[in-house]
Amino acid sequence: RKEVEQDPGPFNVPEGATVAFNCTYSNSASQSFFWYRQDCRKEPKLLMSVYSSGNEDGRFTAQLNRASQYISLLIRDSKLSDSATYLCVVTRTSYGKLTFGQGTILTVHP
Amino acid sequence: GAVVSQHPSWVICKSGTSVKIECRSLDFQATTMFWYRQFPKQSLMLMATSNEGSKATYEQGVEKDKFLINHASLTLSTLTVTSAHPEDSSFYICSARDWATWEETQYFGPGTRLLVL
Numbered sequence: 001r002k003e004v005e006q007d008p009g010p011f012n013v014p015e016g017a018t019v020a021f022n023c024t025y026s027n028s029a030s031q032s033f034f035w036y037r038q039d040c041r042k043e044p045k046l047l048m049s050v051y052s053s054g055n056e057d058g059r060f061t062a063q064l065n066r067a068s069q070y071i072s073l074l075i076r077d078s079k080l081s082d083s084a085t086y087l088c089v090v091t092r093t094s095y096g097k098l099t100f101g102q103g104t105i106l107t108v109h110p
Numbered sequence: 111g112a113v114v115s116q117h118p119s120w121v122i123c124k125s126g127t128s129v130k131i132e133c134r135s136l137d138f139q140a141t142t143m144f145w146y147r148q149f150p151k152q153s154l155m156l157m158a159t160s161n162e163g164s165k166a167t168y169e170q171g172v173e174k175d176k177f178l179i180n181h182a183s184l185t186l187s188t189l190t191v192t193s194a195h196p197e198d199s200s201f202y203i204c205s206a207r208d209w210a211t212w213e214e215t216q217y218f219g220p221g222t223r224l225l226v227l
Binding site: 041042043044045046049087097098099100101102103 | 144152153154155156159201203205215216218219220221223
């Protein structure tokens with residue numbers, strides 16, 4: 001079983017749609033959780049950290065459920081510029097070793 | 111945010127040659143940097159953790175004699191792919207964390223595309 005698993009995707013949605021991505025992690029000792037986005041042929045860029053209390057950044061809302069070992073990302077009012085691969089990322093230690101999910105491709109069309 | 115650079119951004123080489131990739135933290139010091147590899151349509155896989163002034167820590171399945179890592183200063187880590195072969199063709203990305211802050215954010219370099227013919 002992979003340490004971090006994501007929705008297989010791809011997701012193709014119209015502009016303005018709401019889309020949700022899910023992610024599960026296998027190691028209950030995982031400490032920190034993030035969503036990154038990666039554009040084609042580019043490096044990953046941090047989208048947001050994920051906290052148990054849930055956190056929101058504009059149109060993006062992230063949620064963590066430690067009991068279920070489940071992470072989610074909700075994107076509201078999708079824009080064309082949201083088209084990218086979204087990576088669920090988990091760390092097990094405090095010194096920063098990241099484990100990436102396989103990514104979910106999102107395409108927002110006019 | 112902090113900036114991490116990589117050089118070169120892409121390289122094409124013949125099979126059997128060695129290729130050196132540099133990763134620099136431009137505006138912060140990084141005692142630890144990370145090297146990842148990403149094959150097409152796959153996610154990033156951690157190859158090794160580069161520690162300033164000491165030996166790198168390699169992930170299981172990564173050959174340390176093939177992927178030489180040197181972290182000689184607080185702002186520079188290098189990855190050398192020795193005797194590169196076509197199967198080493200990949201997107202190599204480094205990352206670094208600014209340990210002077212409490213943030214866990216890792217900053218990624220723009221990556222290096224390696225094509226071995």
